[in-house]
Amino acid sequence: MSHVSLPSLRPSACPALSRIVAARDGGLCRVKLPGGVLHAAQALAIADAAEAHASGIVELTNRANLQLRGVKSGHEAELSRRLRDAGLGPQIPAAQAAWQATVADDVRNLLLSPGAGIDEYALCDTQPLAREILVLLQSEPRLAALSPKFCLLLDGGERLAALDHPHDLWFAAMEAKADDEPWFAIGLAGQPTALQDTAANPALAAVRARDLPAMIMALLHTFLDVAAPDENRMRDLLRRLSGADIVTRAATRAAIELRCDSTICAWRRAPADPGRRFGAWRQRDARLWHVGGQPPLGRIDTHGLRALPMLAEEYGNGTFRLTPWQSVLIPDVPAAAVADAKQRLASLGFLLDAQAPLARLIACAGSTGCTKGLADTKRDALDLAQRLPDGVDVHLSGCPRSCAAAHCAPYTLLAVEAGRYDLYRQEPLPACAPLTTSDVAARFGVRIGTNLTLEAAAQLLGAAARSTLDD
Structure with missing residues (x-):
């Protein structure tokens, strides 16, 4: 054959x-x-x-x-x-x-904090759980039906954590008593809600740590059971079914006890500090540090x-x-x-x-590496770094797909042709909008400039940042 x-x-x-x-x-x-x-x-x-x-x-x-x-x-x-x-x-x-x-x-899309097991603020070490979950994910042939973009977050409560990256399923450690095992809050199509946030992406329920691997598999099978052929991501399914219904079906399937009381609805995740990826920070073992940098x-x-x-x-x-x-x-x-x-x-x-200009810029492959890119975003980002106003973070995207940024950046320069961009400012929203090419405004925010050169974009970024500080 x-x-x-x-x-x-x-x-x-x-x-x-x-x-x-x-x-x-x-x-x-x-x-x-x-x-x-x-x-x-x-x-x-x-x-x-x-x-x-x-x-x-x-x-x-x-x-x-x-x-x-x-x-x-x-x-x-x-x-x-x-x-x-x-x-x-x-x-x-x-x-x-x-x-x-x-x-x-394809199904190994399980994101942990870079500080898993070492972060001094973590509520638990997620690494053993992650190893168990990965074995289950890569051993189940049926999961071939999932989109390769279907992703999961396992959050141990670390201070160094990416809370602004949306996921199809997220699980976040909750405070536990000294004599109790950790419970994990469960959410769908988003990210754990931080203390300073509103009720966007609230936890739907919680499960014991020992039940988490089985609950994840039950949720994945439940998704495959009920999703229509054109519902590839959890956000698609949630347009038709409630998150509570999906979680309840999965728990019933796996015979897992859920916590769904008022403490779960009121739960908020402690704040994170992405800036801890730069420089040196003490670990859980006070004799050791982690040292980080960004190319x-x-x-x-x-x-x-x-x-x-x-x-x-x-x-x-x-x-x-x-x-x-x-x-x-x-x-x-x-x-x-x-x-x-x-x-x-x-x-x-x-x-x-963290305040270095290039540390505040994200750029996709651009027109030199991608057929969809309308501008050389990497070269333009190097140019913009020479003009970037202090305290401003910018994402340069060669097309609306937004491949380089999973989160909603404060400002996005979206290429319209070589060397020219539309400028978007992210407005406060209850949740990050889906990454779709048909929903550019929802994804990037409000357009505040059109067909800008890099020099004009830098000037407008400075003005927009000053305006925000004055508000």
């Missing part, structure tokens, strides 16, 4: 380890990292593979993964093989079919990718972590080595100051 290529078995526009998607600058290969953790040997293997089979450019993603750009024609199979051999694919029995490896890869515009070359594991082995535990903000953390750095680790990371070109 002739071999059928994997992309034919599972057509999708989403790149994956074994599904190389065509882009303007060559193929695109995405590598999903469980918990965002990358071991030193794996980083070196990625660097070698990127040089041999791709352009050598590696991008960090807003889901704490990475992707190789410019995969050479005819090199796709060998690139995927080398990455799998480095232990970067899903861990499934070797006897299972090759197509199931890609299905398993300009989320890209690392193979030189940097080889240097990072050296730093991780010299100063930390031999691993480093990717974050949902396209940055890296080196964990478990002894206090005496923090200054040296920061200096070495900065010498590689990583930004350690």
